[in-house]
Amino acid sequence: MAPTSETLTAERILEATEEVLRRHGPAKATVVDVARALGVSHGSVYRHFRTKAALREAVTKRWLDRTSGKLARIAEASDRDPAARLRDWLTALFEAKRHKAGDDPELFATYTVLTDENGAVVGEHIAELTAQLTRIITEGAGSGTFAVPDPAVAARAVFQATGRFHDPCYAREWTRPGVGEEFTALVDLLVRGLS
Amino acid sequence: MAPTSETLTAERILEATEEVLRRHGPAKATVVDVARALGVSHGSVYRHFRTKAALREAVTKRWLDRTSGKLARIAEASDRDPAARLRDWLTALFEAKRHKAGDDPELFATYTVLTDENGAVVGEHIAELTAQLTRIITEGAGSGTFAVPDPAVAARAVFQATGRFHDPCYAREWTRPGVGEEFTALVDLLVRGLS
DNA sequence: CAGCTGACAAATATTGAAATCTGTCAGCTG
DNA sequence: CAGCTGACAGATTTCAATATTTGTCAGCTG
Numbered sequence: 182m183a184p185t186s187e188t189l190t191a192e193r194i195l196e197a198t199e200e201v202l203r204r205h206g207p208a209k210a211t212v213v214d215v216a217r218a219l220g221v222s223h224g225s226v227y228r229h230f231r232t233k234a235a236l237r238e239a240v241t242k243r244w245l246d247r248t249s250g251k252l253a254r255i256a257e258a259s260d261r262d263p264a265a266r267l268r269d270w271l272t273a274l275f276e277a278k279r280h281k282a283g284d285d286p287e288l289f290a291t292y293t294v295l296t297d298e299n300g301a302v303v304g305e306h307i308a309e310l311t312a313q314l315t316r317i318i319t320e321g322a323g324s325g326t327f328a329v330p331d332p333a334v335a336a337r338a339v340f341q342a343t344g345r346f347h348d349p350c351y352a353r354e355w356t357r358p359g360v361g362e363e364f365t366a367l368v369d370l371l372v373r374g375l376s
Numbered sequence: 377m378a379p380t381s382e383t384l385t386a387e388r389i390l391e392a393t394e395e396v397l398r399r400h401g402p403a404k405a406t407v408v409d410v411a412r413a414l415g416v417s418h419g420s421v422y423r424h425f426r427t428k429a430a431l432r433e434a435v436t437k438r439w440l441d442r443t444s445g446k447l448a449r450i451a452e453a454s455d456r457d458p459a460a461r462l463r464d465w466l467t468a469l470f471e472a473k474r475h476k477a478g479d480d481p482e483l484f485a486t487y488t489v490l491t492d493e494n495g496a497v498v499g500e501h502i503a504e505l506t507a508q509l510t511r512i513i514t515e516g517a518g519s520g521t522f523a524v525p526d527p528a529v530a531a532r533a534v535f536q537a538t539g540r541f542h543d544p545c546y547a548r549e550w551t552r553p554g555v556g557e558e559f560t561a562l563v564d565l566l567v568r569g570l571s
Numbered sequence: 572c573a574g575c576t577g578a579c580a581a582a583t584a585t586t587g588a589a590a591t592c593t594g595t596c597a598g599c600t601g
Numbered sequence: 602c603a604g605c606t607g608a609c610a611g612a613t614t615t616c617a618a619t620a621t622t623t624g625t626c627a628g629c630t631g
Contacts, residue, residue: 188574189574189575208584211621211622211623212622212623212624213621213622213623221575221576222575222576222577223576223577223622223623223624224575224576224577224624224625224626225574225575225576227623227624227625228574228575231624232623232624233622233623233624334557334561335561335565337558337561338558338561338562338565339565341540341558341562342537342538342540342562342565342566343537344539344540345536345537345539350545362529363532363533363536366529366530366532366533367533367536367537369569370530370533370534370537370566370569370570371537371565371566371569372569373568373569374564374565374566374567374568374569375565375569383604384604384605403614406591406592406593407592407593407594408591408592408593416605416606417605417606417607418592418593418594418606418607419594419595419596419605419606419607420604420605420606422593422594422595423604423605426594427593427594428592428593428594
């Protein structure tokens, strides 16, 4: 591939790693492949990432951050009605996952492997998403839309309750007919419970 | 092992298979092992179960039926308050799973493998549990405890929402401190949503 | 001399030949 | 003769030899 003679940065290595993962899948993507894609020796890659695991972890974090970034915009729109915002946020999360899984199942499977091997990064991602939910619910509690004893606890409950519509281990259910209705029924139930 | 010279029945084969699975685990349990445990040739086992897969499926069904049997008693206690009954039922389901996973993790892992390879049987089991939930919610709707447009839809939503506390793919979370509180928070939220 | 290379040891993965297992069935046995 | 046996073919698994990959580092190069 284009051994662009720009200086070698962590950023460029991450880009190349994503490409190699896309091409070869998680099992056969080696750091030698990544080096070759960049036109450098694999020793150079180890200058920027201490281990292969650290490299894969960084790729995983990047991928997850792209999702939480999108959702943050909804969480931060403090002017809108909290109940509608909560629905939108949950819907956006579900849609994002559903598209990732449906549009390119192989790539999704690749990232599922990566998230499985990087529990810590996933934990942080979940903490970030729960914090966004907490923000929406706290504002709803302030404006009287929601009546909850502890917004953080409620946020965690909502996040866990909707697991079936965002946890990759349920990905195969997301294409079944009727999931949309199931999702709506659950969100309705949860919003009623918070109100 | 005891080659009890009683006549060979499907029942006895299932018993022996459970024992072999307990001893050797799902990967190394062969039908020759089962036959040996019974003191017969493996050909005899094939007289009662067409394939090894059918045998494992029957064992899986048996295991799942033991759980749904216990829960059915709670679902059928029509005299008690539906909200309390719903809480009890969900708690019993969680406790049953938590104990199975915690008391003998290896055996639980074995059955997790079995359920993974028998999607159809698991599907029926889930349908049965959802039917029990529907019964509780329908009675609650009749008595005015619950206000739901469609009890079956609500039941499915409740079952899916509590997945984190009964789906084996979350088993490793069940020993973390604080799960009890998370469970209670979610059930409170759901019961409020139904009321 | 900062950054890269490539030879190297140790760890991990692949391969293919040998061993085991599944499922069948002709024939034995009580 | 109903039910069981055990030899068998094909499918699957195991295991050890072989090849690849990871991670290090002394030294090259611009």
